[in-house]
Amino acid sequence: MxxxxxxxxxxxxxxxxxxxxxxxxxxxxxxxxxxxxxxxxxxxxxxxxxxxxxxxxxxxxxxxxxxxxxxxxxxALSEGADGVVLPDTGDIEADLKEVLRATVAEFADPVFEAPIRALNMEVAGDPELAAQYRERLAAPVDEAKKERLRSAQRAGQIRADADLDLALELLYAPLYQRWLLRSAPLTPEYADALVEHVLRALRP
Amino acid sequence: MxxxxxxxxxxxxxxxxxxxxxxxxxxxxxxxxxxxxxxxxxxxxxxxxxxxxxxxxxxxxxxxxxxxxxxxxxxALSEGADGVVLPDTGDIEADLKEVLRATVAEFADPVFEAPIRALNMEVAGDPELAAQYRERLAAPVDEAKKERLRSAQRAGQIRADADLDLALELLYAPLYQRWLLRSAPLTPEYADALVEHVLRALRP
Missing domain, CATH: 1.10.10.60 (Homeodomain-like)
Incomplete structure (x- = not known):
């Protein structure tokens, strides 16, 4: 293709x-x-x-x-986003809150949210496109996010044996589902609550 | 309409x-x-x-x-599902694992998964349908799930002040996202790991 x-x-x-x-x-x-x-x-x-x-x-x-x-x-919108790096102030809770609040803000922006909604609908109905989506879009960004979680593991803020793929899903899937299904408002406070809950599950 | x-x-x-x-x-x-x-x-x-x-x-x-x-x-498929009640053996971890494993099994069944995938794609693109979906399909089932979590709160297995809407999202959204985007396999072991992580975030 x-x-x-x-x-x-x-x-x-x-x-x-x-x-x-x-x-x-x-x-x-x-x-x-x-x-x-x-x-x-x-x-x-x-x-x-x-x-x-x-x-x-x-x-x-x-x-x-x-x-x-x-x-x-x-x-094409995310070209130039190669080498995505998440903030690392040494405080995983503060950094994740900043990143999730930014994601909430992006989903509130029609210029960003309309094409990504269209893309998600298409990916949901097309396994081949879903594989491309994982490989070309999701995987590089997920790797950057996991790198930040690894840094938190080294700092003793997240359990050394934590499953980082599951950790990412716990952080992002609730936000994704709220946005996609419009099931409840996406607010900065929601982003904060999500981070606090997920870190409670991941702390040593 | x-x-x-x-x-x-x-x-x-x-x-x-x-x-x-x-x-x-x-x-x-x-x-x-x-x-x-x-x-x-x-x-x-x-x-x-x-x-x-x-x-x-x-x-x-x-x-x-x-x-x-x-x-x-x-x-029409879920008609007669009025008064959904989740299992309550007194062990919230065992009961949630049973329910999430059943959800994983449903998503593996094409007869169930094809129409619900179609419905989700439609809901994602249509705010009016999304409101109906919340009201007619999601809300009654969510209420039954929250009732089981309330029972766990009374039994001291979940914090009394836990946000039960967020708790449901933490339990179900990762599974939903894996299924919808086909991002990783849905297995019984995944259901168990999800329950264990989320309960760690919710325990007193």
Whole structure:
């Protein structure tokens, strides 16, 4: 499943690679704008093509489905996020509260939350996309979070034998579920309570 | 938003109410079967109508969208689940492990998991459906779960001042997220580890 454009040979045509890159960037930008404006269910390849100023066939040549375009549109947002590092002041409780409060704030921002909601709906219905999501988006961020928890283990603030994958799920899944199902308000106070409860489960 | 059929006056027509009920049951059964067979994205009102032996207009008269039919199809599955009561042997850890292991087993059963996955995708994209989901499906079940936690509070196994809504999220959201995003295997051992961690956070 190719999700990036196949570049024509640069020796045979003048700058086709650069034109491809411009089209690709325009398509991804149009996708993000439209998913925020009309929501994922009403997003169409036609509308993306019109907004990006390309033909529909250009999109179908590079992506197999609407979900694949949305996936790359979202991935492009987090490009440059390589080497994510969580704050480490030496106080795991304060640092996790800061990080979870920031996550709560992101979920309150429609520009961020609309495409990630669309992506999550797509991932839930498509096992292949779910595998890509884990590998390309979730795993690098989870690794950064676990690195912070390991530092807390070395400092004696978290049990040495704690299951860090489970720890991450306890920290983030309640917040994720509240957001996705809109089951209750997401507030900074909620972020704090979550951190306090989870640390109680993880302390030596 | 009416999601149940409006019954014609039984005094003016012979048995139309009974015919309506039969059609409604056939539509909901066809919806459950089809969502398991073809998945939610490819489920169509046309296919439901054909399988149920009714006209498309019959479905559109009673439900506003595919999501609304799926919602009622799922709700019909849990009818008779009124007055859900969790096991109470006096041992909160053993009882929660039993309940979470049962949830893991349900999520491994395609007949159960396909419609609830479809429902969750629909709920994630539709705030109005999310409100109905909370009120008609989630709230009664959550109340039964909280009743079991209250019993554990009375027995001194959970702190008297514990936030029971947060406690339920800590117990169920990690399992929900693993299932929805297929991020890691759901096993009985995972259910046990989850219960042990969450109780550590809740104990007096």
């Amino acid at each position: 190719p999700t990036t454009p196949q570049r024509p040979d640069p020796r045979t045509r003048p700058n086709p690679g650069r034109r491809s890159e411009r089209s690709r960037a325009a398509i991804l930008r149009a996708t993000r704008e439209l998913v925020s404006e009309v929501g994922y269910p009403r997003l169409s390849i036609e509308a993306i093509a019109a907004r990006a100023g390309v033909g529909k066939q250009t999109i179908y040549r590079w992506w197999r489905s609407k979900g694949a375009v949305v996936f790359d549109a979202f991935l | 009416p999601t149940t059929p409006q019954r014609p006056d039984p005094r003016t027509r012979p048995n139309p109410g009974r015919r309506s009920e039969r059609s409604r049951a056939a539509i909901l059964r066809a919806t459950r079967e089809l969502v398991s067979e073809v998945g939610y994205p490819r489920l169509s009102i046309e296919a439901i109508a054909a399988r149920a032996g009714v006209g498309k207009q019959t479905i559109y008269r009673w439900w506003r969208s595919k999501g609304a039919v799926v919602f009622d199809a799922f709700l």
